[in-house]
Amino acid sequence: MTFELPLALATLAVVLIGHFGTWIALYNRINATGLKRTTIKRIEKAIVLACGIIPILLLLIEWTQHGFVGVFNGLLGGASAWSRLTIAYSIVAGMLGILLAPFWIMDRPQFATAKDRVTVTSAENLNLVKQTRENGEIYIQGDSFRKMSLLPGNQIVSLQGNCKRLKFKHLPKDIAGLRVAHLSDVHMTGQLSNAFYRLATDWIAEQCPDVIILSGDIVDNEFALQQLQPVFDGLSAPLGMYFVLGNHDRRLVDPTIVCRKLCELGWTDLGKEQARRQYQGTTLRLIGNEQPWFQRSSGPLEFQSRESSPLDEWTIGVSHSPDQFAWGIKNRCQLMLCGHTHGGQIRFPIVGPIIAPSWYGTRYASGVFEKNETVMHVSRGVSGVHPFRWGCPPEVSVLELTSL
Ligand SMILES: [Fe+2]
Numbered sequence: 001m002t003f004e005l006p007l008a009l010a011t012l013a014v015v016l017i018g019h020f021g022t023w024i025a026l027y028n029r030i031n032a033t034g035l036k037r038t039t040i041k042r043i044e045k046a047i048v049l050a051c052g053i054i055p056i057l058l059l060l061i062e063w064t065q066h067g068f069v070g071v072f073n074g075l076l077g078g079a080s081a082w083s084r085l086t087i088a089y090s091i092v093a094g095m096l097g098i099l100l101a102p103f104w105i106m107d108r109p110q111f112a113t114a115k116d117r118v119t120v121t122s123a124e125n126l127n128l129v130k131q132t133r134e135n136g137e138i139y140i141q142g143d144s145f146r147k148m149s150l151l152p153g154n155q156i157v158s159l160q161g162n163c164k165r166l167k168f169k170h171l172p173k174d175i176a177g178l179r180v181a182h183l184s185d186v187h188m189t190g191q192l193s194n195a196f197y198r199l200a201t202d203w204i205a206e207q208c209p210d211v212i213i214l215s216g217d218i219v220d221n222e223f224a225l226q227q228l229q230p231v232f233d234g235l236s237a238p239l240g241m242y243f244v245l246g247n248h249d250r251r252l253v254d255p256t257i258v259c260r261k262l263c264e265l266g267w268t269d270l271g272k273e274q275a276r277r278q279y280q281g282t283t284l285r286l287i288g289n290e291q292p293w294f295q296r297s298s299g300p301l302e303f304q305s306r307e308s309s310p311l312d313e314w315t316i317g318v319s320h321s322p323d324q325f326a327w328g329i330k331n332r333c334q335l336m337l338c339g340h341t342h343g344g345q346i347r348f349p350i351v352g353p354i355i356a357p358s359w360y361g362t363r364y365a366s367g368v369f370e371k372n373e374t375v376m377h378v379s380r381g382v383s384g385v386h387p388f389r390w391g392c393p394p395e396v397s398v399l400e401l402t403s404l
Pocket of ligand 1: 185187217246248340341342381384
């Protein structure tokens, strides 16, 4: 079959988009499941192998039949009798590319975020601020992170302190001005030092928030448990500090050790129990969700009907995964705080992030989202186990609640 060059290139692009897009979509979704970590890692490896090996295998098959020049000409639309296998796979990948591309485009966080609900009032690079005040802090203590941090543009310790104004349609007068500190995905592994994490906690303390929320992925291994006390010691807020666990907290032999240590430091475990606090005449209700990784039963994990929900309370829902947005909406959460997706860790110009462990792909990679009466803030997180971030600096935030 002979193609005009532009048509051939467009066909090749659609096939490649279909191929890579479908395997990446599967990769994102498998990491959103509550499957055992070892099972997820096995499936992940199979997906990565399939993604890389299938095109190479097909090219090798064609190369043995047509030679290098034949394959090159064929890709550019010259006559080539491709094998049935190559034709069949290209048709399937191309069809998937055509069918799914509109959904992938719609799910870009650039289109999905509720930009009119948030204003960033200040953004500081806490690493740079600290360095100009006092030199000599060592933020990276692990070899792999240190080596990877040398890659140009790697932002793993470029921690941002962001003050954001969140706008609500129907905000009770009492709640207006409430300041909520949100940190997520601390990922203590021993790779980053206590001094790095203190950039986040010291900045929060300087902002004097009314309440502090930690939305999961706190400690990744037993060795790093010793970092909890020096990092969080001394932190407090008038309305309290609250946390839920994330999927990485399952890596510990006994994740309840994290809960116990944080509770000893003054935190409240929202995975175990909901909380109510009085704030200027309004009752603030805080509820947690650790689905699909933990099934701790004391929290309101079941959907509540609007009728049975307390209408006179203002509810903050905390979930590690933004996939629980529907749970927050059904439980009448006016504000929902999540992490898990790390902003995608790598964000390309125009395209944005590609990888995010969510049933919704990269839609909830980071930012502010709104549905019905619920506004959801998804943090890019403080750290991660993968030692690279490009175009996606880690963050800690203070959210000031205001009326629209
Ligand atoms: Fe995480």
